[in-house]
Amino acid sequence: MWTVALSQLRTQPRRYVSLVLAILIGTLFLAASFLVSSTAQATLRATLGSTYAGADLVVLPSGSEDVSDLAGTSAEPGPLARLDGVEEAYALRMAWATARAADAEFGTTVMPLPRDPALAGLTVTAGALPAADDARGVTLDAQTADRHGVAVGDVVTLASESGPDSTTTPVDAVVTGLTQPSPDPMLSGQAQVWASPAALTAVQGEDGQAGFTPHLLLRLADGADVPAVAEAARAEATAAGVDVDVATPDEAVRSAVTQLSGGTDLLGWVLGGFAALALLVTALVIANTFQVLVAQRTRDLALLRTIGATTAQVRASVLAEAAVVGVVGSVLGAGLAVAIVAGVAAAARAMLDLPFLTFGLHPVGLAVSVAVGVAVTVLAALAPAVAATRVAPLEALRPRDEVTAGSRGGRVRTAVGLVLAVGGTALMLGGVSVREPVSAIGGGALSFVGVLLLARLFVPAAVRGAAVLARPAGVPGRLAGLNAIRHRSRTAATAAALLVGTTLVALFLTGGRTAQEQTALALDTAYPVDLVVQLPADADPARAAEAVAATADVQAVALATPVGTTENGSPVLATPAADLRAVVARLPEGVTGLGDPGTALVPDWVDTDQVRAEVVGTARMFVPVRAGSLSSGVYVAAEPLHEAGWDGAAGAAVPGQLLVALDPGVPVDRLQGLSEDVTRAAGAGAAVIDGGAGEHALYARIIDAMLGIVVALLAVSVLIALIGVANTLSLSVIERTRENALLRALGLTRGGLRGTIAIEAVLIATVAAVLGCALGVLYGWAGAQLVLADLSATAGAGTAVRPAVPWLELGLVVAVAALAGLAASLLPARRAARLSPVAGLAAV
Structure with a gap:
């Protein structure tokens, strides 16, 4: 039967276009998920992990402990440098100089x-x-x-x-x-x-140990047992009284992202969810398209059986076709995924000035994607092939009745669809509420399968309802609405690919926009002040503050004057309350009192209910207002001190500071020059000693770049889905050859026939896009709630994530889908109008 299968592929290639496109879309999603994952990892290695890249192991302190003694110096190696298998233990001691x-x-x-x-x-x-x-x-x-x-x-x-x-x-x-x-x-x-x-x-x-040491890097000897050395290093650090985490460079990068996300592996969740969703879409799109294709070939398969082909041979022929088409579509999909991800990464690197954006190839992922595409295609072909060969050949040669909701098959389909849609949605919402990923993702997948099974019920009805808008078009408008009801399965099949595509686009647009807002909130609360500038001892603080405030890209400046120290030696600085509120980006939701009398701005790791400090010669107690990683000092309002008689003079032998808030959106490559502009304005000897401007800008750029790649992939997939709509319309026109010819014989003009097909296509595309956007918003919110709840809680906004619905982008998606549906109908409508009524009525 290989000969039969190959002859079908040679003689009727257009019949397989929709199937190849379906396989291509599914494999594209799956391969892209691997490529986006490897690109994200490569980009993180090039940015957050750039200082880890040459190491075999990274030693990260759990708190603010100084770990430099563990490495020692070249003259006096520390305990980690003396471990078996360690060639070098390097302490990155960061010191500041003018x-x-x-x-x-x-x-x-x-x-x-x-x-x-x-x-x-x-x-x-x-x-x-x-x-x-x-x-x-x-x-x-x-x-x-x-x-x-x-x-x-x-x-x-x-x-x-x-x-x-x-x-x-x-x-x-x-x-x-x-x-x-x-x-x-x-x-x-x-x-x-x-x-x-x-x-x-x-x-x-x-004092060679002066400075700040964020981590240690270990270079191991060739052949060293990495896990064993890591365990030994952890034990040595514990013996020295230092709590550390020993990780590989990739693990250290993921740990940094997880720490920002409030303990959630945000990157792993997003990329893992994308891969799971891609696998589901691959199976759904391929299975749905192949079922339509085999159903259209029922008469051909029956004819083969009447001339002697056995049931096994017919099934083997269908599976052989599926295997060949699966290989072609899967290879094309994987290749297109590589081209798109690499192209978008290169474009973003050049157009958005993101030199650190690094494309990561994933050969194993590509091989898995091709294998999955072929396997799903063959499995998707199996059920339709079995169903097509169960009926007698003569019965299969007769015209087949439409499967309606009232028929036995329709009732079963409706019942199964309702159970999956309702039960899956309940399971998804329950999993989201308790943050259980398996039930949430599985429930979402089941509910979407249920929606596709019910598409024959609500999609034609929605198209018929939307046809009211086409009534001004006259007979073509009314016929388009009636066709949606009379041929429910055909309408649902035409809308299915676009429904899947727009659901995915809306899902990632909603989830991505929500993730952007939640990440911005987390970054603001994690890094509340952009720059902390230490003033030189001989500076005029007021003039320095005025000069820095006049610097380009500076939004606000607060002068912090040293007035004492806490009981553990941290400097206490007094700042005008209004200025302090102006430079702090955002406090966690529910945290209040910033700048109020008797409060002190402290890092979030301070766990005491009160902060004891000696301020301008008097012991005082302050209520802590915790905000992110700001560790350059403890900041209190200056006004209560003035009321108590403080004259504004520095009350401690430490330099004064300027807390600086930058304009939103300052790019990463501008930060170095801007920092120099700020320190130059502050006076000779000023230095930036703290602040999260670099982290904030870099995290935001990485997230935007990754989201841009995903959205670009989705946009391409929707365009491919629209090509599938055009092919489905073409098959529909071929099926309706006699019907269209009869309409022409009854007086419908060529223009009227073209208008009927065009309006029907626009209605189907628009309804599919609207329904897909509605479903995508629901699934996008559910995914954001599942993934971002901990991040939201870390930012102090509670565990209920507010969805950010991108209304403008969704409206654009619907408009583009309507225009694309119109464009997809042009060739099928032209082909139908050119056929004469006599020739059409004679067609079998």
Whole structure:
């Protein structure tokens, strides 16, 4: 029967266009889910994980403990450096300094180079890295060097920002090389200086441990047992009294995203959900299209049986066709997914200035997608093939009656559809309420299958109702509405592909918009202040605040004057209440009292009910107002202190600060220059010591880029679905050849026939798009509630996620679907109108 199957493919290729498109759409979704996942991982590795990329293991402190002693120095290795299998333990100690080059002065972050430069993840663009024993050699990032006219060989004077009691002297360092700026959000907003250990000691003084150490990087020996070394490192840290997490670079990146998401692996949820949804859509679209195709071939299959083909041979022929078409469609779908994801990533990288957006190929995922496409196609063909060969050949050759809701098959279909739709929806909502993913996703899938089974009931009725709008078109408008009711299965089959496509688009638009808003809320609460600038000891604070406020892209500035310390030594700074409220991006919902008398703004890890502090010589108690990761000090309202007699003078031997809020939407590549503009305006010696501007901008850009790729994929899939609508309309016109000829014989003009088919297509497309958007909003909200509830709770907004419905985009989807339905009808309508009534009536 291979000969029969291949002859069918050769002689009637147009019959298989809709099936190939269905397989292509399904495989495209599945392959794209793997590619978006690998692209997201590659992008996160290039940004959040750029400083981890050269390591085998990353040691992350669980709190604010200093972990640098665990690594030690090259002269005195720490306990982790002495572990079996560890070649190097590197502590990224970040210190701050003021750099002077020619007439320029700017703040920098100074970091030590490891013995193996690959651990730092640096890319040298000019010159070379300094030697380990070069006491004056440093590198500077190329962006800063270009902005200030620094070249390889120039001298840059580095003055330590260790504080007013520092005894260090400025060091005249020589720039031995330029490096590509790091996209790490902790570094992206600052000038980056990498120094040899000898040069770093010279800049920082003899206290080589000064600075902030966010993590340790371990480089292992070849063949080392990574899990065993990780466990040994964890045990050594515990013995030293430090609580750490030891992870691979990829695990560390995912941990950072999870920490931002309030303990939820947001990336894994989104990408895993996308893959599961893609698999479901693949099965539904292929199965539905193949059932229509085999149903249309019932007479052909019956004829084969009348001339001697056995039931097994007929089934084998159908399955052979399915296998061939499945391979073709699946390979095309996987290839198109690669082209789309790579193309969108390249376009976003160029047009949106996202150099860190990295396309990640997933060969295993592509192979799985092709295999799933072929397997689902063969399985989808099995049931229709069995059903088509169960009836007697002579009975199958007779015209087949429409399966109506009142027939036995229709009643069974309706009952099953109702059970799946209602039960699946209840299961989905129940799973969402308790955040149980299996029941929520499974219930959503079952409810959507139920909706598709019930499509023969409500889609034709909805089209008939919408046909009221076509009455001004006269007879063609009325005929289009009547056709939807008379041929329910055909109407439902035509609308099915578009219903699936628009449901997915609305789902991801609604879920994506909701995720954007919830992520923005989480970022605002996690990083409440964009920049914290430490003022030099001899600065005029008021003039510095005015100068910074006049800087471009600065929205608000609050002057923080040191007035004391807490019982654990943290500085307490007084800020005008209105200014403090202006610079704090957002507090968690339900958190109030910012700037009120007797309250203090503290980091969210402070778990005491009261903060004890010595303020302007008096012991005071403050009620904590917790806000994100701001750890540069404790901030209280200045007005109550003035009322108590404070004259506004600094009451502690620590520098004053400026809390700076930036304009919304400042791009990542502008942050470094903006930080320099701010510190320059604040005065010589000012430095950025805290703030979440870099993290906020980078997270937002990554999320926007990933969402853009997904939406682009969905848009392409809808266009492909519309091609499937055009093909289904063509098959419908072929089926209705005699019917159309009879209408022509009764007086309907060619224009009237074209109008009937065009109006019917527009009505079906519009109704499918509207229903798909409604379903997509429901499923999008359910998915957002399931995935983002913990994130919303972390931001203080409660666990009930408010959906963000993109009304404008959904309206555009409906309008585009209507226009595309009209375009899809042009060729079938033209073909039907060109056939003469006599020839049409003679057709069998």
